[in-house]
Amino acid sequence: MADLQDELHTTAEVGELDPSAPPPVPLPEPEPDFSPLSDPDAAPLDRAHAILAAHPVADGYSGLPWALRHLPWYDLELGENTVDTDVPRMRRGHVGALFWALHLPEGLAGDRAVGATLEQLDLVKTVARSHPEGLRLAGTAGQVTDARNCGRIAVVLGPASAAAIGDSLAILRVLQSLGLRVLTLAGTSWASEAGLTRFGEEVVREMNRLGVLADLSGASPATISRAVTISKAPVLCTRSAARALRPHPANLPDETLAELGAARGLCLVPLTAEQTGPSVRDVADHLDHVREIAGPECVGLSGTYDSGIAHPQELGDASCYPNLIAELLHRGWTEPDLALLTWGNVQRALRSADFTAKAAQQRREPSTVRIAELDG
Numbered sequence: 621m622a623d624l625q626d627e628l629h630t631t632a633e634v635g636e637l638d639p640s641a642p643p644p645v646p647l648p649e650p651e652p653d654f655s656p657l658s659d660p661d662a663a664p665l666d667r668a669h670a671i672l673a674a675h676p677v678a679d680g681y682s683g684l685p686w687a688l689r690h691l692p693w694y695d696l697e698l699g700e701n702t703v704d705t706d707v708p709r710m711r712r713g714h715v716g717a718l719f720w721a722l723h724l725p726e727g728l729a730g731d732r733a734v735g736a737t738l739e740q741l742d743l744v745k746t747v748a749r750s751h752p753e754g755l756r757l758a759g760t761a762g763q764v765t766d767a768r769n770c771g772r773i774a775v776v777l778g779p780a781s782a783a784a785i786g787d788s789l790a791i792l793r794v795l796q797s798l799g800l801r802v803l804t805l806a807g808t809s810w811a812s813e814a815g816l817t818r819f820g821e822e823v824v825r826e827m828n829r830l831g832v833l834a835d836l837s838g839a840s841p842a843t844i845s846r847a848v849t850i851s852k853a854p855v856l857c858t859r860s861a862a863r864a865l866r867p868h869p870a871n872l873p874d875e876t877l878a879e880l881g882a883a884r885g886l887c888l889v890p891l892t893a894e895q896t897g898p899s900v901r902d903v904a905d906h907l908d909h910v911r912e913i914a915g916p917e918c919v920g921l922s923g924t925y926d927s928g929i930a931h932p933q934e935l936g937d938a939s940c941y942p943n944l945i946a947e948l949l950h951r952g953w954t955e956p957d958l959a960l961l962t963w964g965n966v967q968r969a970l971r972s973a974d975f976t977a978k979a980a981q982q983r984r985e986p987s988t989v990r991i992a993e994l995d996g
Contacts, residue, residue: 676716680888683927707754778802815842831977881914
């Protein structure tokens, strides 16, 4: 018992160091947290993937609906090599939202154009609902964000051809109730080389009330200028690059780009060899130019995949966006500017359209005027 008491008395107090104990082993120093996103020395392509993981691409134009009409069977979630766009490639390209164009072949007008557009709307909804693990229909900026947060690619309906409304504001309202969010104004009697007619101006006001964005790609300078002036919501050019670099009729001259930027509109530069050039560097040149003339809040991306158009080298399908972002990083684009380019600017346009519609609906009843009453 005495031996036990002696041992207890000689035991070190709590907090005291036992001189006979071995020295503590030092813990390893935590390694610096360097990710490709924060490490300026990382390879541009690695940084591009990291940036796109945080700020995915909102692709402003896809011709997929019309391409799918000609396929007897397809599975976009498993992968479909007969088109440029499927879920696996969009995930590799970090596509978070996709505007599915409802444009029609040339020559369709009147009831045929309305019917064909309704058929395409039905097809897009069927495709999205039959691929629930990859796609989700979205009509507002909030729904686009929700789809992204759920790991889905948001499908936004539009642009559609203005011929789809058949010169009727009632049909415009029906299409909006079915999910249409973008309408292309070019190629109608009320949005011609001379500009918007009185009925055309009424169409733009009703689009503002409904939250439908105006697409001005292919429109005349007079139409663009007037639409920018009267629209309370941002206007889009869904497939327009810089005419100063490539004289394509759908590309925009510098004065129009400056006007678009001043109105906080959005120029979505297409990834097509015809409009931008044969290489990824050519596309980057156009993005540099639009950003310089119109500002970083006026530029976005438009894949234009599955539209029957050739694409630049290294940008052959929807998986290739990291190649473009890597080129822009090499040119000194910052992460904030890239975040606006890929995601932020499109979200801002959608959000502004939602706010404009809510305000307009409090001031303005649905328009019932007919084209003959204003332009007849």
